[in-house]
Amino acid sequence: MKDYYAILGVGREATQEEIKKAYRRLALQYHPDRNPGDKEAEERFKEINEAYAILSDPEKRAQYDRGLLGAPEFQAEDLFDLFAQVFGFRSGRTAPRGEDLEAQVEVALEDLLGGKEVEVTYARLVPCESCHGQGGKRVACPTCGGRGVVETYRQGLFSGFVTRSTCPHCKGQGYLLAEACPTCRGRGRVAREERVRVRIPPGMDEGQILRVPGYGNLAPGGPGDLYVRLRIRPHPHLEREGPHLVYRLRIGLAQAALGTRVEVPGLSGPIPLDIPPGTGHGEVFELPGEGLPYPGGRGALRVVVELSVPKHLSPKAKELLRAYAEEVGEKVAPEGFWEKLKGLFRK
Numbered sequence: 001m002k003d004y005y006a007i008l009g010v011g012r013e014a015t016q017e018e019i020k021k022a023y024r025r026l027a028l029q030y031h032p033d034r035n036p037g038d039k040e041a042e043e044r045f046k047e048i049n050e051a052y053a054i055l056s057d058p059e060k061r062a063q064y065d066r067g068l069l070g071a072p073e074f075q076a077e078d079l080f081d082l083f084a085q086v087f088g089f090r091s092g093r094t095a096p097r098g099e100d101l102e103a104q105v106e107v108a109l110e111d112l113l114g115g116k117e118v119e120v121t122y123a124r125l126v127p128c129e130s131c132h133g134q135g136g137k138r139v140a141c142p143t144c145g146g147r148g149v150v151e152t153y154r155q156g157l158f159s160g161f162v163t164r165s166t167c168p169h170c171k172g173q174g175y176l177l178a179e180a181c182p183t184c185r186g187r188g189r190v191a192r193e194e195r196v197r198v199r200i201p202p203g204m205d206e207g208q209i210l211r212v213p214g215y216g217n218l219a220p221g222g223p224g225d226l227y228v229r230l231r232i233r234p235h236p237h238l239e240r241e242g243p244h245l246v247y248r249l250r251i252g253l254a255q256a257a258l259g260t261r262v263e264v265p266g267l268s269g270p271i272p273l274d275i276p277p278g279t280g281h282g283e284v285f286e287l288p289g290e291g292l293p294y295p296g297g298r299g300a301l302r303v304v305v306e307l308s309v310p311k312h313l314s315p316k317a318k319e320l321l322r323a324y325a326e327e328v329g330e331k332v333a334p335e336g337f338w339e340k341l342k343g344l345f346r347k
């Protein structure tokens with residue numbers, strides 16, 4: 001048997017008021033809505049509710065104190081009902097929140113430098129004005145008498161208990177439609193185009209998602225959230241590698257051998273760069289601080305040299321290259337060799 005007093009952090013002599021106070025504090029702290037995806041918090045929330053369900057009931061507490069209470073069984077729904085009851089609001093089950101939505105927004109690579117405010121256009125469900133969100137003429141559900149839940153008595157180890165479940169007839173709504181609204185065809189909601197301005201923080205990644213609370217579908221239990229997925233438009237010259245940018249610089253043979261000064265298209269404008277004599281294919285020049293911002297700094301712009309070998313040469317250029325080859329002792333194909341070879345295959 002668990003120590004319910006320890007779970008609530010109160011002494012065995014605690015008054016009902018002290019127990020309730022401890023429960024309120026802990027239930028808020030460990031509520032699943034506040035700790036999404038946290039299994040430990042969920043387990044704690046269950047324990048806290050279980051402890052409160054027993055200790056707040058004088059009869060059950062007395063049985064528990066004397067070690068006479070069997071292991072109680074609770075349904076997850078009961079726990080949320082208890083929570084809702086103590087805090088004085090309706091449990092989420094009876095009035096569901098609107099659904100979350102996803103939208104996409106495309107920005108340029110340049111927009112990631114300082115961040116940008118963009119307008120997102122999307123469609124969401126809002127209450128139908130013709131029927132005021134009612135879906136049409138309503139009648140109370142005869143199965144559950146309009147309560148949306150049905151109760152079943154079950155026999156436990158030491159005592160019986162009541163479990164509540166959603167009414168299967170009206171699916172928990174408590175009503176049925178006698179006549180459907182023609183505008184929304186009984187759904188109570190219609191799609192509407194919406195616009196929302198979203199701030200894109202600097203340096204965001206492709207596919208990253210921004211949450212915009214309250215901009216999802218509208219429903220009686222409150223609005224859902226909107227999740228905006230970021231797409232980055234391909235840049236004509238620059239590629240992205242995390243916070244770094246990559247530029248592929250094509251230079252000619254003479255430029256590589258003799259050196260040159262080029263202009264690199266940086267995100268905020270052209271950047272002059274000296275290519276020293278004797279630069280090889282695949283060499284990388286790193287320009288620090290010319291990449292994208294990230295928390296605590298800015299990435300680099302990496303200039304990757306690609307040697308461009310000419311495919312077509314003028315007779316003069318050919319002559320000069322032959323002279324060059326001779327000067328440095330490079331063995332090259334004799335003049336007219338390739339033309340002859342092609343002629344042979346054509347026959």
Ligand SMILES: [Zn+2]
Nearest residue numbers: 141144167170
């Ligand atoms: Zn019903």
Ligand SMILES: [Zn+2]
Nearest residue numbers: 128131181184
């Ligand atoms: Zn309607």
